[in-house]
Amino acid sequence: MNWITNYVRPRINSIFSRREVPENLWSKCDDCGTMLFHREISDNLNVCTNCGHHMHITPRDRFLALFDGGVFNELAVPEPLADPLHFRDQKRYPDRMKAAQKASHEKEAMLVAAGEIGRTPIVAAAQDFSFMGGSMGMYVGNAIIAAAQEAVKLGRPLVLFSAAGGARMQEGILSLMQMPRTTVAVQMLKEAGLPYIVVLTHPTTGGVTASYAMLGDVQIAEPNALICFAGPRVIEQTIREKLPEGFQRAEYLLEHGMLDRVTDRRKMREELIVITRMLMGMSPATWGDLPPPGPEDLKPEPNAALDDTAK
Amino acid sequence: MTHYLDFEKPLADIEGKAEELRAMARNNEDMDVEAEAAALDGKAKTLLKDLYAKLTPWRKCQVARHPERPHCKDYIEALFTEFTPLAGDRNFAEDEAIMGGLARLDDRPVMVIGHEKGHDTNSRITRNFGMARPEGYRKALRLMDMADRFGLPVVTLIDTPGAYPGKGAEERGQSEAIARSTEKCLQIGVPLVSVVIGEGGSGGAVAFATGNRVAMLEHAVYSVISPEGCASILWKDADKMREAAEALRLTAQDLHQLGVCDRIIPEPLGGAHRAPGVTIDAVRTALNALLLDLDGMSREDLIRTRRDKFLNLGSKGLAA
Numbered sequence: 030m031n032w033i034t035n036y037v038r039p040r041i042n043s044i045f046s047r048r049e050v051p052e053n054l055w056s057k058c059d060d061c062g063t064m065l066f067h068r069e070i071s072d073n074l075n076v077c078t079n080c081g082h083h084m085h086i087t088p089r090d091r092f093l094a095l096f097d098g099g100v101f102n103e104l105a106v107p108e109p110l111a112d113p114l115h116f117r118d119q120k121r122y123p124d125r126m127k128a129a130q131k132a133s134h135e136k137e138a139m140l141v142a143a144g145e146i147g148r149t150p151i152v153a154a155a156q157d158f159s160f161m162g163g164s165m166g167m168y169v170g171n172a173i174i175a176a177a178q179e180a181v182k183l184g185r186p187l188v189l190f191s192a193a194g195g196a197r198m199q200e201g202i203l204s205l206m207q208m209p210r211t212t213v214a215v216q217m218l219k220e221a222g223l224p225y226i227v228v229l230t231h232p233t234t235g236g237v238t239a240s241y242a243m244l245g246d247v248q249i250a251e252p253n254a255l256i257c258f259a260g261p262r263v264i265e266q267t268i269r270e271k272l273p274e275g276f277q278r279a280e281y282l283l284e285h286g287m288l289d290r291v292t293d294r295r296k297m298r299e300e301l302i303v304i305t306r307m308l309m310g311m312s313p314a315t316w317g318d319l320p321p322p323g324p325e326d327l328k329p330e331p332n333a334a335l336d337d338t339a340k
Numbered sequence: 341m342t343h344y345l346d347f348e349k350p351l352a353d354i355e356g357k358a359e360e361l362r363a364m365a366r367n368n369e370d371m372d373v374e375a376e377a378a379a380l381d382g383k384a385k386t387l388l389k390d391l392y393a394k395l396t397p398w399r400k401c402q403v404a405r406h407p408e409r410p411h412c413k414d415y416i417e418a419l420f421t422e423f424t425p426l427a428g429d430r431n432f433a434e435d436e437a438i439m440g441g442l443a444r445l446d447d448r449p450v451m452v453i454g455h456e457k458g459h460d461t462n463s464r465i466t467r468n469f470g471m472a473r474p475e476g477y478r479k480a481l482r483l484m485d486m487a488d489r490f491g492l493p494v495v496t497l498i499d500t501p502g503a504y505p506g507k508g509a510e511e512r513g514q515s516e517a518i519a520r521s522t523e524k525c526l527q528i529g530v531p532l533v534s535v536v537i538g539e540g541g542s543g544g545a546v547a548f549a550t551g552n553r554v555a556m557l558e559h560a561v562y563s564v565i566s567p568e569g570c571a572s573i574l575w576k577d578a579d580k581m582r583e584a585a586e587a588l589r590l591t592a593q594d595l596h597q598l599g600v601c602d603r604i605i606p607e608p609l610g611g612a613h614r615a616p617g618v619t620i621d622a623v624r625t626a627l628n629a630l631l632l633d634l635d636g637m638s639r640e641d642l643i644r645t646r647r648d649k650f651l652n653l654g655s656k657g658l659a660a
Contacts, residue, residue, distance in 0.1 A: 113598070113657030114589045118574035167654045174651065196542075196564045198574060201588045202600050205542060205564040209550040209650040212523050216647075236564070238515035239503075239543040244523060258515040258543070259505030267505045277510060287513050 058082055074294045083231065083251050083294055088140035088155030091190060095153065095298055101144030106175050109167035114201045122199040129161045138163050139172040143179060147302035147314040152180040155190040165237050166197035170207035173241055177214035186224040186305045191242040195235020211241040224308040228297065229256050247304055248288045250279035345402045351391065354384045388610045395559065398585035401567055403559040404538045408613040410620060412439050412454035412497045415537060418620045420445055420452060428479060432512060435476030437468045440483045445495065445627060451487035453480045453548055454497030471504035474517035477547050481524045488528040493631055496548040498536040501566065503544035518547045525550035526647060529639030533630045535623060536560040552646045553630040554600065556592035557619070558607040563590035589658060597658055603630065
């Protein structure tokens with residue numbers, strides 16, 4: 030009988046357990062509540078197919094959809110001190126970090142990559158709201174500086190997707206100091222005559238909005254993204270009145286002159302290609318399905334715009 | 341009437357008793373209380389020394405926010421001559437939370453900019469408790485730009501709970517105004533020296549504390565978020581502000597170790613509010629020394645070293 034218990038039964042069990050429906054195949058739109066099949070969502074860049082609500086998308090998924098053929102070179106970010114203040118609230122900061130890393134399979138709240146969009150070489154950085162609220166600490170600061178330096182080195186535009194609750198409290202004053210540090214990074218781009226395009230995604234608040242996220246040459250936001258310095262709850266507590274519908278949302282900021290454009294995530298890539306190519310003095314993009322770039326294409330090419338000014 | 345902080349209660353009792361004795365003696369000439377009163381004074385002084393020798397971070401926050409602490413206006417009046425306020429952002433409004441204008445520091449023309457909290461109910465309302473709106477940052481930006489064009493050093497005095505969280509402020513681009521003001525700090529080719537005289541509240545402080553040199557008064561604090569705000573987010577309980585103040589490492593002493601603060605300006609015993617004149621003199625000495633340090637530097641060097649200072653921050657942490 031041993032072979033039955035030891036061999037046959039586990040086989041049978043494994044067949045049955047495999048047939049169980051895997052979790053997370055379906056998820057609900059945060060806004061309209063429609064049940065959406067995971068494939069359907071990811072094919073649509075995490076935008077609800079029913080109501081167009083823009084749900085969270087990880088930087089990695091965003092880059093896979095943004096870069097030609099999903100090919101990009103991830104840039105290394107200089108490692109900051111792990112826990113400079115020995116911060117402890119209800120948990121130790123290193124423990125919170127470990128939990129965030131485990132949940133996201135990412136190292137930190139920002140991903141930086143170089144690659145091509147519509148054969149336009151760019152450097153891109155994307156902030157991850159699911160990693161400790163996307164909070165800006167020394168790593169995020171270093172990531173933005175590294176992205177700007179790489180863009181300057183390669184003579185490419187920098188496209189930055191912001192998403193954060195603000196500064197990372199666990200790094201205290203050093204997180205606040207990322208405001209001037211990232212501002213220096215933006216200045217490096219401006220001095221090199223390179224475009225800096227910010228795409229504000231939901232939510233972008235606090236010290237992040239009050240530094241690099243508001244200093245772009247072109248400011249684009251995703252629909253309905255919350256973009257503010259002080260959050261609506263804080264304001265309501267301060268002024269003791271209800272805020273109007275849509276307050277601090279992308280469309281509201283557009284109306285008040287704080288943004289250039291509000292663009293659907295599904296149209297974002299095309300728009301970024303068009304804008305960066307014009308600002309870089311390149312010919313119009315050829316639209317159509319291009320094969321993914323080969324290793325040759327990922328090499329930096331001389332920058333036409335910069336060469337022109339050099340003459 | 342002195343305003344006592346909660347932890348100064350034992351001190352208030354002793355000083356109150358001494359005061360009472362002296363009042364009694366004034367009414368009754370036969371009484372000689374001087375010896376007893378002097379003993380109480382001595383006791384009060386020892387207690388004050390003990391209390392202030394080891395102020396916890398939360399107590400430092402309380403001292404930094406003390407209503408009688410000298411504010412920006414007091415410093416401007418005492419430190420400078422020919423102060424000529426300049427108003428308005430040329431766009432929307434004049435923000436009285438920010439004082440700014442031309443002035444002379446020991447005859448040398450400078451541009452001075454600072455947060456003013458106000459000293460009584462009326463002035464606090466006019467000054468909006470030192471919480472600037474976008475217009476305040478845009479005015480500061482305009483003044484820094486002017487200083488840059490005319491080669492005047494910029495002195496900023498930092499004392500704010502933070503930028504104002506209001507509806508209009510958000511609509512008119514609070515974050516953009518702060519970002520541009522910080523950017524301007526990093527662009528000007530003249531010396532920029534900042535002194536945190538009280539509270540350095542988050543982005544509202546950074547907007548003009550991004551200087552070549554940043555000094556802090558001994559009991560001033562400078563933080564990414566108020567201890568109350570941090571406690572309500574991380575502890576889910578705003579009453580845990582003592583723990584939060586501890587964890588945030590927001591004191592001048594910790595910031596000096598981290599390289600964020602270049603110089604600590606000593607305060608008189610019992611805090612700046614107990615001897616404003618002495619404090620202001622100490623700030624004058626520090627300002628002159630800091631500006632002297634930057635004299636003769638070229639525009640390019642001022643900009644480059646200021647940037648490098650901020651780029652290099654974060655290389656050292658605090659001892660465990």
